Structure formats: C-alpha cells, structure tokens
Amino acid sequence: MEIKRRYCLNKKEIKKLKEELNNIFEKEIIPNKANIEIAITEDYEMVLANNEPIAFKINNKVYPTLKTILKHNLNSGKVVVDMGALRFIANGADVMAPGIVDADEEIKEGDIIFVVDENHNKPLCVGIALMDGKSMKESNKGKAINTIHYIGDDVWNF
Structure with a gap:
C-alpha cells in the first residue's frame, strides 16, 4: 500500500476527530498532546497518533482500527x-x-x-x-x- 500524501491536522480538525471517535465508543481514544496526522492512500485516509494508526476514514466516516480497540479494551x-x-x-x-x-x-x-x-x-x-x-x-x-x-x-x- 502506497501513501500518496501525509499531513498534520490543526487543533480544530483534531477536536472534531476526537468527538467523532469518542461518540462511537464513549471513551477517550486520541491522547492529549499527540501528534495527529492523516496518511492518504488510494482506498482511505489513515489517522495516525504519534505515528500509530488509530483510525481510518472512508467516505468521510471515521472507523477505529482493531489495534485501537485492542489497546483501549x-x-x-x-x-x-x-x-x-x-x-x-x-x-x-x-x-x-x-x-x-x-x-x-x-x-x-x-x-x-x-x-x-x-x-x-x-x-x-x-x-x-x-x-x-x-x-x-x-x-x-x-x-x-x-x-x-x-x-x-x-x-x-x-
């Protein structure tokens, strides 16, 4: 899988993303002070927190990764x-x-x-x-x- 582009999110975008993920599982998923980036591939956008994949976007809808679910129990x-x-x-x-x-x-x-x-x-x-x-x-x-x-x-x- 090839990453086409990668960029950091601003505070407003991070806040919106946090709200979306917290609403799914009613738990804080994105750590405070984390460096949040988006890595764009052909099929989806991967959300990275400190270079660790925590979620992905398909058609502007956010889904947590299985590794995030494992980590947060x-x-x-x-x-x-x-x-x-x-x-x-x-x-x-x-x-x-x-x-x-x-x-x-x-x-x-x-x-x-x-x-x-x-x-x-x-x-x-x-x-x-x-x-x-x-x-x-x-x-x-x-x-x-x-x-x-x-x-x-x-x-x-x-």
Missing part, C-alpha cells in the same frame, strides 16, 4: 461470534446472524461496531450494524454486520 458496540464464524471473518466476510452468540443490546442499525470471538474475546473485525443488537442475538438468518476492516487486511498491516 472497549466494550460498547461489541458483538460475540461462535468459533465457526472465525475463518470466514478472518477472510473479510460479512457477519451472518446465525453465527452471533451475544451482542450489546444498545447497538442500533447503522452503528459502528466490532466483533470478537467467544473463546478469546479478541477483536476480529470492525463493521456497520445492519440490525439492532437484540435482533442480532435472536435472528437465525440474514446478514447482521457489514465488515469494513478485519485482521490481516491493509488497515491491519499499515
């Missing part, structure tokens, strides 16, 4: 899948409702969420909820989450 917006779904998610597949074991009931359709496995509780992917949390747990058919970023993709390897 986030719980809101979490969906748990069974071990049978693991190999599909690891290849970037969308998450199907039958594989979901548990979900945060506060999740609403359209929310940015993350998926963990039931045994190790480690993040596997970041996606957009296609149904609410309660429906994810109860439904036996259909696509529940549109995967945006998963372990092993370009964002992970940035």
